[in-house]
Amino acid sequence: MDLRLLVDLPAGLDYNEWLASHTMALFDHVNLVYGSVSEFCTQSSCPDMTGPGQRTYLWFDEKGKRTKVAAPQYIDYVMTFIQKTISDESIFPTKYANEFPSSFESIVRKIVRLLFHVVAHLYAVHFKEVVMLGLHAHLNLTFAHLMALHHRFSLIEAKETDVLKDLEVALKLTDEALTNELANNNDKVTDVLGDSSNTAHLSEDNVCTDNK
16 A cells, blocks of 8 residues: 555545545544553653653643643643544534635644654653554554655644654655555564664754644
8 A cells, every 4th residue: 555645635626625534534543542552641651741852742721821741631632622623613514515714724734743742752652552552553554644644745844753754764654665564664663762862863952832
């Protein structure tokens, strides 16, 4: 399976409709994988929302204040925000004749960026549990799907995705031939994630914040 074909916009299909379908699918898969390991992600084990290379993700509260919160709280905010957004008929219309808002693409960009943060946390902190539960291939495929969508439509800034650049290389997601060789590269993923020297150099700015 060529993931580029999976995300390539079919002729005649509405762009926003295409983004909506992939966004909802990614949300379901990320939510499923995280939900399976959530018991290992606690206030004490994950006091900060971190990714590879000591990257820390901060949340904006309702007053617009930048706040550092524990990973389970951050991810709960993410999942609650996304669920509320995709259930909003005025943003993700499901009824005939209802149109997508003019801001829809920017909303999708935020959702995909937040899902990337959750995936980054899973790889950086909970990959051992993911492997233990036999979900590493599912996580790898979800990451591949997310990155393929991003590369096709330029949804996330490079400064965000750089923290998992080594993983992209290990999974051959940056090659011209983007295929389903993911299963054959699980050992490489473990090597990349197990060696902190592979991730520590990825970003000079290790704090990311989320726009309101």
